[in-house]
Amino acid sequence: MANALKKKINVKQSNELTEAAYHLSLKAKRVLWLCLMQTYFTDEDESANPVFTVAVSDYEDIFNVTRNQASRDVKEGVFELSRSSIIFYPKSGRHDVIARPWLTEAGGRSSKGLWEIEFNHKVLPYLYVLGNQFTTYSLRDCGSLKNPRTVRLYESLCQFRSSQIWVTSHDWLSERFMLPDSQKANLAELKRTFLEPALRQINDKTPLSVSYQAESSGKLIFNIHQKQ
Known part of the structure; x- marks a missing residue:
């Protein structure tokens, strides 16, 4: 993947994945990005491979950390993904909420600085985006964001760049971003400790x-513009 990375560091993320409920640390989120980047270069007629190879050297180069730090971060990020689940909210079908584990298996080759990550086959369709319901953004643009929930807010805002407005609610953010109880219970606390620092x-x-x-009803209206 190294040559591709030099040309373009983009992620293509399905809107369903953007709107799902999960909370990952920055390390795990970055590992997920390294997998999503690989789907960006996949042709639509290629079959979806559940196994992704994550290189410590790519993590080191993209996120500008030392080799030792990259090795630790990737290992911890992979292990966190292996323990975590993601919650989807399908718009049709038997269920309106579904929880699925991210991974089936993960194996590392420490001497080569490589990890092979196999995603749950029921999560796979949300990683390979072959339709038109997706958002593309550059890791160069958001790689300096250090808070994982700020990253998730950025991803959600990118989804509405073309319309320049995103209307959501306190309840939606609380559920999908898995916010702490203090922010769930109090809109003023959500604004002070999450939204305002994140938007800065x-x-x-x-x-x-x-x-x-932010309206007293809990409705949140975001106005989004691309800098010139």
């Missing part, structure tokens, strides 16, 4: 310029 980071470090309004 996004406005400072990414190509987006975002403002928002």
Whole structure:
């Protein structure tokens, strides 16, 4: 993947994955990104391979950390993914909420700095995006964001770049971002300790310029603009 990485460091993420409920640490999220990057270069007529190879050297190069740090981060990120589940909210079918484990198996070759990660086959369709319901963004644009929930907010905002407005709710953010109880219970606390610091980071470090309004009803309205 190294040659591809030099050309373009983009992630293509399905809207279902963006809207799912999960909370991963930054290390695990970065490992997931390294897998999503590989689907970006997949042709639509290729079959979806459940096994992804994650190289410590790619993590080191993209996220600008030492080799030792990259090795530790990838290992911890892979182990976290192996323990974690993701919750989907399908718009049709028998269930309106489904929980699935991310991985089937993960194996590492320490001497080569490589991990082979096999995703749950029921999660796989959300990783390989072959339709038009997806969002593309660059890791160069958001790689400096250090808080995993700020990253998730950025991904959600990117989904609505073309319309320039995203209307959501306190309850939706609480559920999908798995926010702590203090932020779930109190909109003012959510604004003070999550939304406002997160938007300062996004406005400072990414190509987006975002403002928002919070209504007493719990509705949140984000105005999204691309910086010139």
